[in-house]
Amino acid sequence: MSGLATTASVLLPIEKGGTNRYELAAPREWAKPSAPFTVRKAYAAAHVIPLVGADNTPGSPADLDWESTLAFRHELWSYGLGVADAMDTAQRGMGLDWAATRELIARVGAEARTVAASGTRATSGLTVRDLVACGAGTDQLELAAVHDGPRGVAMALEAYREQLATVEDAGPKVILMASRALARAASSADDYLNVYSKLLAEAREPVVLHWLGTMFDPALEGYWGSADVPTATRTFLDLIRSHADKIDGVKVSLLDAEHEKALRAELPAGVRLYTGDDFNYPELINGDGEHHSDALLGIFAAIYPAASAALQAYEAGKASEGRGILDSTRDLGLHIFSAPTFYYKTGIAFLSWLNGQQPGFQMVGGLHSGRSVQHLAQVFRLADRAGLLRSPDVAAARMASFLDVNGVAP
Template sequence: MTSLILPDADGGTRRYTVRPATSWARPSAPLTSRRAYAAAHVIPEASADNTPGAPAQLNWDATLAYRHELWSYGLGVADAMDTAQRGMGLDWAATQQLIKRSGAEAASVVAAGNAATAGKSVRDLVACGAGTDQLDLDALPGGAAGIHAVLDAYREQIAIVSEAGPKVILMASRALARVARGPEDYLHVYSTLLREVEQPVILHWLGTMFDPALAGYWGSDDVTQATDTFLGLIREHADKVDGVKVSLLDAAHEVALRAQLPAGVRLYTGDDFNYPELIDGDGTHHSDALLGIFAAIYPAASVALQKYDAGHAAEARAILDSTRELGKHIFSAPTFYYKTGIAFLSWLNGKQPGFQMVGGLHSGRSVVHLARTFELADQAGLLRDPALAAFRMSDFLRINGVGA
């Protein structure tokens, strides 16, 4: 058994013994009972200038291999979103390449006809964010001119995603949050775009715990009023809405919203705290998933969904519950640094050559926080090669002065 010294929050250390590896079976057929997208991160070149404000330089081989890994477990990939560090290091130039490359890779998987993805389309395998982050917020005009600029920015990005083949996710827009004067401006922008798109899209509602710049989204700081505006938009354009991704970390709100959606409109939970019960459902409705935590727990998540497909709901729920503490820890406040934990596990599991992130975000969590991430991942059976993970964890602690 492999053991190592881990730091405690009180400044002490203790010896920890890692568990044997857990075997998580890949599906032998496409997953059907729930639709699930894992929101994948991006992997930079380890030798690039990965500092705040520097242009993103990605390790394309590792970044795309990570997406193939998710597809091999039967999961879709949600790409080019805030989860991929848009607005936190991933610039629009790199984002365009990511959208195009992910679409091409998904098309290759469709053509190959693998067991876990048989019969799936590119839109099933990958959904990409279309936003407005090519705009300079400081130069954004106010009033009608600002709204027009937001619309044109969305249109440019929608065209790029649509041409590449993925499903469009209409991301929440910092620019729209800045220029909108009330609910009517949100309804004008989104209604215009929904009338223009050729295929149904996913609407994206991101809470301020993920991005403080989105305060007052849908025209109100009151969640009830914002929800009324959101629901009105969906009901008017239900034929153009595949589903909604809601990331407010409020399970009661999600359950109530889910029950009010028009028939055929999915609720893709973005609640990385309460996903087990939301995916499990209440006997009448369940949530599908578009989750950042799935990029960390994808082997367990896949097996849980396989259990749902086989009619073993209790076993499925137990597997999801076994990952909850890891999810709560990775997404603990400040929540917008959760990507650091996702990338750290990717490195521990050998999916990237170094613990690096674009924009210097690898410094977003403390050594003690990441040590606890390692421990919780081990307890959930999510260290693919425990000896390798322990070796890398020990090296990380050593170079950070733990036990020196």
């Protein structure tokens, strides 16, 4: 990035009170790829954009700005990234209800078909499944109504089947998301193995299995039948080895790089490890010379131009350059995903607003209140340092208006 300062500046709050003037750097130009990526497979988990003026307050049905929401997905595709949709980044279980999710899956599937048919340089030859993968879970169930034991397990299975069919009918690759309902009802690892085995047998094409840690969703405590990670991992691997032909890959979101490295070395041939580690993604994507992780990451929705540039470097055989670009975004990732991690979505939406990709800093379910002014001011600083503010003037003006509304005095 150029070291020359622009005329854009803004007074930002500092930790001990008061403000200081922050001068933004010149914007960085990020090149788009000229061909699809082959060395690494990557999906950016995209957020959703609410309709300005709608009642997107806590507990209200989600009302989305479909034009802006889908435009953001086209932006990700233009940088050569796949889109992971209807996931936790899109506020599944935190404001995005099943009715809106079902419509999102249908709409993004239709958009992906048009992109696949258009054959742009970055997407030439890619299928709908390459372009988009969507989460299938059980969140149409009211958790309080889920029974303990076999009856609740059966409820979770039927809910999964409904959502599996919804995604398959729309065309995207299926991501079998972790289920709060199953976590509530299951009494042993066998309950997980039985439910997932049936779903994998019924799936039309290979799916992605998602293991989401409690830092993202505390309701998933004891997933795979044990709160002990090594024990849960053995169950997870038993499932994968028994159904490897129906598993495209696994997405692991435990924020534990050493666990991920050990797990990916144990996976059957042809089963990808899609890292969901938004802290350690640079080293995991880079790999250890024998194995590397592919990516299915929420942070890629925030850093997608840099992520694309890194993947272009790997494609050109310039691994050290690719790793360096990813490393340059790491501080931003660590900050956005800092505890309480499940509010990371707020930082991603804030950066989207700063970059002019949504008309207001709003989120469904009122989740834009999930981070402090100080936290979001640091998102602004770190995004600028990583070259991820597209227009410094626009970003500075929006940041100033946000601070003014929130009572930050010069």
